[in-house]
Amino acid sequence: MEDPRASNDPTIRRVRHEMMRRELTVSAVERITPAMVRVTLSGASLASFASASPDDHLKVFVPGADGEPVGRDYTPRHFDTEAGALVIDFVDHDAGPAAAWARTARAGDTVLVGGPRGSAVIEGDAIARWLLIGDETALPAIGRRIEEFGPGTPVTSLVAVAGPAEEQTFATAARLTARWLHRDPGAAADPAPYLAALETMEIAHDTFVWVAAEAEVARAIRRHILERGHRKTWMKASGYWAAGRADGAVKNLEDAA
Structure with a gap:
């Protein structure tokens, strides 16, 4: 059915x-x-x-x-x-x-x-909240999205950076919960910190999940969220860079396993 x-x-x-x-x-x-x-x-x-x-x-x-x-x-x-x-x-x-x-x-x-x-414009009246996941390379897109949300929009960001000095603040009317993961830049291709954090988070079915990080990291995050039963139509995942490859972005991981 x-x-x-x-x-x-x-x-x-x-x-x-x-x-x-x-x-x-x-x-x-x-x-x-x-x-x-x-x-x-x-x-x-x-x-x-x-x-x-x-x-x-x-x-x-x-x-x-x-x-x-x-x-x-x-x-x-x-x-x-x-x-x-x-x-x-x-x-x-x-x-x-x-x-x-x-x-x-x-x-x-x-x-x-x-x-x-x-542009790929995400639309849907049923979206009640947002979860934005990424690393330093995704921060410009995450920051802009947070700042452009309408008043009171519930949004959670989960961003990995090198340490407290790399955390950013955003002027927004949204209802923002910002979570920061601190890890060495040399470990930027390791999905483990994200997956550990996600294990502690509830992801409601009416949450749109946006992911951008190193390609294999984004792929692992996407797989984890799908395995939790979240519908793939409620997620957009991209590899903004690929470890060991210059200009190795993977713009859309929609068809990835």
């Missing part, structure tokens, strides 16, 4: 955007935590910028090891089309050309940004 809840399942609406590359100017650089650099970009071409979902991706093109441009995926943390401003948060880590660029960026520098190509 068909589950009667299925008719109330959330949907993901795909929105396409005009693909554009914009040359933008750095207007401000701020280190918001020891390992997170916030870069504000400006330019008149941002008047047509569109991002309909907090977990959208754009490409930031920076010099690679050989000096040739390489593109890396980042989240539009905040944007203001009227002001012509776009904010991107960069995790400062030893490997990666985009992190190296952000670490030395100064006001007046220019950078090429492409996209977003599209």
Whole structure:
């Protein structure tokens, strides 16, 4: 017999955007935590910028090891089309050309940004609460989503970072419960801390679960939640990076076991 809840399942609406590359100017650089650099970009071409979902991706093109441009995926943390401003948060880590660029960026520098190509908008009147799970790379999307929730929306975040200094605060009207997991950055590809924390948490059937972390970590979290009986239509899981692979994102783990 068909589950009667299925008719109330959330949907993901795909929105396409005009693909554009914009040359933008750095207007401000701020280190918001020891390992997170916030870069504000400006330019008149941002008047047509569109991002309909907090977990959208754009490409930031920076010099690679050989000096040739390489593109890396980042989240539009905040944007203001009227002001012509776009904010991107960069995790400062030893490997990666985009992190190296952000670490030395100064006001007046220019950078090429492409996209977003599209948005995946999660919709559903039956969603009563949210659970957002991720690591440092997911924090820009998690933070933006938390800040964009309507007043009183129940939301729990479960985020792994290197320590208390990497925790962030968010200005939000939502009813937020923030849980932080502290682990060494070298253990970022280990799902164990998340799984242990999830064992202590109830996940109501009307909770939409959003997951983004290292690909195998996100896959393990997704499997754990499905094994608890949560419907896969009430979850979106992505691998924002893959251990040992440059630019190894797995945007959608929907078909994963």
